[in-house]
Amino acid sequence: MIEFSNYDIIRNLIFAAQWTVLLSLVAFIGGTLVALALTALRLTRNSILQKLVAVYIELFQGTPLLMQMFLCFFGVSLLGYEISAWSAAILALTLFTSAFLVEIWRGCIDTLPKGQWEASRCLGMSFLQILRHIILPQALRVAIAPTVGFSVQVVKGTALASVIGFVELTKAGTMLNNATFEPFKVFAMVAVIYFLLCYPLSLSSKILEKKFNVSR
Amino acid sequence: MKRLTQLLSKTLIVASSVAAAMTTMTAGADVLQDIQDRKEIRIAVPQDFPPFGSVGPDLKPQGIDVDMANYIADQLDVDLKIVPVTSANRIPYLQTKKVDLVISSLGKNPEREKAIDFTTPYAPFFLGVFGENSVDVTKMTDLAGKTVGVTRGSVEDLELEKYAPKSLNVRRFEDNNTTLTAYLTGQVKLIATGNLVATEIAKRQPQRAPETKFLLKDSPCYIGLAEGEAALQSKINGIISTALENGTLNDISMKWLKAPLPKGFGA
Amino acid sequence: MLYFGDLLPYSDVFFGGLITTVELTVLTTFLGIALGTLCAVLRQYGGATPRRIVASYVELIRNTPFIVQLFFIFFGLPAIGVMLTPWQASVIALTINLGAYSTEIIRAGLGSIPKGQVEAAKVLGMTFRQTLTRVIFVPAFEKIYPALTSQCIIVMLGSAVISQISVEELTYAANLVQSRNFRAFESYLVTALLYLGLAMMMRYVFKLIGKRLFSFRESS
Incomplete structure (x- = not known):
């Protein structure tokens, strides 16, 4: 048989870990963008849109990420589009990430006193103005720690891309x-490499949380 | 029981009419033409099934199936794009047109023939039950009450389901990697797999070398392709029979199996 | 293109898988919360060494993927002589996983109890155990109950991964059926909906249990 030295194993694992990092980054950015759009929809006071967002969250938080991977992989092809394991994994992780981020951010926005909306409206500010000048600056401060914390779940979620055949760290x-x-x-x-990727994120999330709690 | 059979047959009729409708729908597409236009053929190969396809230290697939894929791409004079697959998902890959051909030690059975088409065989293969010396099994009925590891959706999986005693505990794993690992780690004492895979385990882990308990089936390997691609099918069949005549198949067999093709192979 | 009729002959396969998933979930939810409670108490009130051990355990589990933990337990441990059946390995992996997350959640609950309340109990002559069970646990758990519910559901959904080591649960059923009738999308779609139903049911059951557990509040 072909001999594998420890160096060979580590070299290959680290090479594969680059795909894990790339997949995590793309999925996190994609998830953030979709979540931003969904949050905006939720903040409009249209009850149908709000319902739709709620269904979206329920759907993607209520089913296993593994199933979402399978469905993206085999389902999109049935619709007539070719999809690689890489694109399917990104699609599934983006949907999964956005569903959780919308929920996390809702919690952050809800912590802001309702009176602020009313007061700003009395001052004659438009919906977008209130969002930009009043709500977002405060919500961002509260949201940053749990968002960084959730990025750990995204990195770990990429491990399931191995099951649809994408060669990342676990595969x-x-x-x-x-x-x-x-x-x-x-x-x-493999576990150690994941830990090295995730722990700094967990740690910075904790530090951020402390920092913003103290300053409030 | 009768109602169940009725239901089953009704289901089958509906399914086959749907399948027929799908075939006529896709009949217009000619994969062979696509391959030539694209100047590239996409072929699914295993990466967990030595000596057909496994990875070297550079994590690139190598083996009989990979050599075969290269040979076919050469003959068609197009570039080759290797797509590593597992045994459980290789047929969906073909059905969803993610690949043009599956060269993945694919055995033929009626269930599969309903879903995809096959070329002529390109390599010999025997399925069997293998295991530790300590387990006393010599025939199918001895499997009663035992546990056997197998790769889900493989021919050996279906054979066991059909013929093994009901009290056999079949542990199905996602891919051959996992099945092999389960045997090597001692999680299962018996596995159903190909003779060549068992030989490969013996090479890698002499102390866990599996003993042949009994043979399940002669199941040579075929190349799989999507249904209704007559042009591609006859083209590939032509390439295989040339390879058989000019000794290419025999060379591949000598390289990976250290043995010539069995007499009368492909006849 | 989609055809669900091919799934009908396999309905008992799906049903069997569903039952296994439910059994595993019930078992590991209890074990996981018990482990989490124990670790949270150690982390909050224990000495320096237990605290450090619990902290490392929690960080280790929270920062590695479940599938890697599972492979390590099932395939890695036999190398050092620990042989587990797929079922045992899954119960252990799921329990350790839920245990780590619930430790953090429950600890937050314990931390939210005002110090004065604990001291008052001490002054009244209550032992540590009495203080824990009578003064601390109920309000602490009430506070973190929604978070704990969500985490248990996340672990239930995560159990889909144990199909990879041949435990015959719901995802295994989906994989088996799709390897028999080649209807991948249909069988995964049905399975995803079954999981969705399970998740909603779990939320409902937790709500019912919560109502009973914390009912004294509403009546007062």
């Missing part, structure tokens, strides 16, 4: 395990 782990047959070592290394 590389199972492949290397099969070639080396050292499951203990390989999966421990």
Whole structure:
């Protein structure tokens, strides 16, 4: 058989981890954009739009990410579009991320006293003006810590892209395990790399939370 | 029971008419033409199934199926795009047109023939039950009450479902990687798989070398393609029979299996 | 293009998978919350060493993917002589996972109890255990109950991953059916809806239990 040194294993895992990072970044950015749009829809006082957003959240928070991956992968093709494992994973992770971010941000906006909306309206500000000058600056401060915290879930979520065949960190782990047959070592290394990716995010989320709590 | 069979047959009739409708719908598309226009053929290969397809230290697939894919791309004079797949998802890949061909040690069975088309065989393969020396099994009925690991959706999975005693506990795994790992880690003491896979395990882990318990089925490997692609099918069949005549298939067999093709193969 | 009739012959496969998912969820929800409560108490009131151990456990689990934890337990541990059945490995992995998240949630609840309340209990001559169960737990859990509910649902949905080590739960059923009738989209869609139903039902059941547990508040 072909010999794999520890160096080979680590080198391959780190190479694959780059895909994990890229997938996480794209999905997080995509999720943020979709979540922004959905939050805007929710803030309009149109009850139909609000209902639709609620259904969206229920749908993507109420089903397993793994199922969403499968459905994006095999479902989009049935609609007649070709989709690679990479695009399917991004699509599924974007939907998943946005559903959670909308909910997180709603909590942040709801912490702001209702009186602010009313007062601003009395001052003759338009909906967009209130949003831009009053609500967003405050909400952003509150939202940043839980948003960074959620990014950890996105990084971990990318592990499920392995199941639809995208070669990222976890998939590389199972492949290397099969070639080396050292499951203990390989999966421990995989776990360590994920930890190194996620822990700084968790930590900064905590620090941010403390910082903004104190300043309030 | 009778009602169930009726329901089943009704379901099948509806399903086949839907399938027929789909075939006529897609009959206009000619994959062979697409391949030539695109100057690229997309072929699904395994990356967890030595010696057909497994990864080297650079994580690139290599093996019989990969060599076969290269040969076909050469003969068609187009670029090759390798798409690594698992046994569970290789047929959906074909159905959803993510690939043009599946060269993935694919065995033929009636269920699959309903979903996709096949070319002539390109490599020999035998399925069997293999396992630790300590387990005393020599025939199908001995499997009663035992646990066997198998890759979901594979021919061996379907064979066991059909013929094994009901008390057999079948543990199905997502892909061959996981099935092999389950055997190598001792999570299962018996596995149903191909003879060549068992040989490969023996090479990698001599202390866990599986013993052949009994053979399930002679199941040579075919190339799979989407239904109704007659032009592509006859083109690939032509390439395979040339490869058989000019000794290419035999060379591939010598390279990966260290043995010539069985006498009368492909006849 | 879509045709769901091919799923009918497999309805008992789906049903069996659904039952297994429910069983696993009920079992691991109890075990996970119990583990989380224990760790939260250690983290909040324990000595320096237990605190540090609990903190490392929580960080380790929260910062690695569940599927990697599962593979490590099922495939990695046999290398050091710990052999677990797929079912055992899943129960352990799910419990450890829920345990870590619920530790953080419950600890937040414990931290929200005013110090004066705990001291008052001490002055009244209550032991630590009495203080915990009678003074601290009920208001602490009431406060974090919605967050705990959501986390339990997240873990239930995450259990889809254990199909990868051959536990015959709902996702396994979907995979099995699609490998038999090649109707991938249909079988995953039906399964996704079953999960959605399960999630909604869990929220409802938690609400009912919550009403009973914290009913004294409403009557007062």
